Amino acid sequence: DAGVIQSPRHEVTEMGQEVTLRCKPISGHDYLFWYRQTMMRGLELLIYFNNNVPIDDSGMPEDRFSAKMPNASFSTLKIQPSEPRDSAVYFCASSWAGGEPQHFGDGTRLSIL
Amino acid sequence: DQQVKQNSPSLSVQEGRISILNCDYTNSMFDYFLWYKKYPAEGPTFLISISSIKDKNEDGRFTVFLNKSAKHLSLHIVPSQPGDSAVYFCAASATGSWGKLQFGAGTQVVVTP
Numbered sequence: 001d002a003g004v005i006q007s008p009r010h011e012v013t014e015m016g017q018e019v020t021l022r023c024k025p026i027s028g029h030d031y032l033f034w035y036r037q038t039m040m041r042g043l044e045l046l047i048y049f050n051n052n053v054p055i056d057d058s059g060m061p062e063d064r065f066s067a068k069m070p071n072a073s074f075s076t077l078k079i080q081p082s083e084p085r086d087s088a089v090y091f092c093a094s095s096w097a098g099g100e101p102q103h104f105g106d107g108t109r110l111s112i113l
Numbered sequence: 114d115q116q117v118k119q120n121s122p123s124l125s126v127q128e129g130r131i132s133i134l135n136c137d138y139t140n141s142m143f144d145y146f147l148w149y150k151k152y153p154a155e156g157p158t159f160l161i162s163i164s165s166i167k168d169k170n171e172d173g174r175f176t177v178f179l180n181k182s183a184k185h186l187s188l189h190i191v192p193s194q195p196g197d198s199a200v201y202f203c204a205a206s207a208t209g210s211w212g213k214l215q216f217g218a219g220t221q222v223v224v225t226p
Contacts, residue, residue, distance in 0.1 A: 004156070031212060043157075043202065043216040056213060091156050099211045101147060104156030 002026070004105035006092050012111045018080040021108045023092030024073055033093040033102055034067055034077050043091070049075065050098075082112045116140045117205050119217035127225055132190040134220050136203030139184065143205040147214070148177060148188045151200045160201075161188070193224045 005024040013019055025032045033048040047057040052069040060067070064083070069075040079086050089109050093102040118137045126132045134148075144165035149157035163170040163177045163186070170177050176189045190197055203217040 033212065033214075042218045045213055048212045050212075056210075093156070099145060099206075101159040101162060102214065103159065104149075106154065106156045 004092055004094050004103055006090075006105035006108050008108060009106065010109045010111075012113065013082060014113050015083055016081045017112075018078065019082045019086075019110060019112075021077040021090050021092075021110070023075045023077070023105060025075070025092070025094030026096075026103055027073065029094035029096045029103070030072075031095045031098065031102075032069060032075050033095075034075070035091040035093065035104075037089045037091065037107070038087075046077070084112045086110065087112050115218070116143075117203055117215045117217040119201075119203055119220050121220050122218070123221040123223070125223045125225060126193050128195060129192045132188075132193045132197065132222055132224070134188040134190075134201050134203075134222070136186050136188075136217055137184060138186075138205050138215075140205070140207065140215075141184070142207040142210075143215075144208050145206045145211060146177070146179060146186050147204045148175075149202040149204060149216075150197075151202060151219070157202055190222075193222075195224050195226065198222055198224045 007022045034046040037043045046059040047067045049069045067077045089107045091107045093104040095102045116139050147162040148160040150160050151157045161172050161175045163179050179186045200219045200221050202219045204214045206214050
């Protein structure tokens with residue numbers, strides 16, 4: 001079975017550039033989550049969707065961050081403009097129902113120079 | 114404010130012995146707890162969960178114990194195997210906010226021959 005698929009796996013870009021991270025959840029899963037992992041803050045939830053609708057975006061750090069889910073099989077997380085402090089590993093996860101364990105992708109390692 | 118704490122950053126255990134990982138939480142509203150395992154360059158993988166109506170849940174070599182009065186849970190791995198070498202994360206959520214998993218900082222487990 002295909003798991004959660006994230007792309008790209010690695011992204012290196014210069015400060016000020018727009019960054020787009022992509023996620024394909026597991027088919028049939030109604031919930032999608034975006035996390036960020038850093039040494040300082042660990043693994044933290046940024047935003048999550050239910051049936052393509054954003055439910056809680058209180059973890060989004062700044063207006064430079066935005067996330068969309070145009071359909072059940074695709075989501076994006078954008079950072080514009082990017083800054084060096086945005087460097088982190090970004091994970092996408094999905095689950096089929098509330099309260100069910102979340103299944104994670106392998107992450108995108110983002111480096112902003 | 115870290116509401117889920119894993120105070121041991123690392124644990125070394127001999128193959129065949131028991132590994133005990135600990136996790137403390139401060140939010141009394143948490144009622145669902147999970148353990149995830151993470152290998153380098155991969156996303157976290159769900160291991161086992163427990164709801165607050167139970168004090169123990171077992172799945173093969175993995176057992177999670179919950180002590181609500183102490184706001185403490187632990188993960189026992191018996192017997193430990195070399196493939197268990199990974200980072201283990203404790204996570205928690207509250208009813209009504211089940212999608213908002215709060216993660217601990219993780220414990221690096223090394224299983225030695």
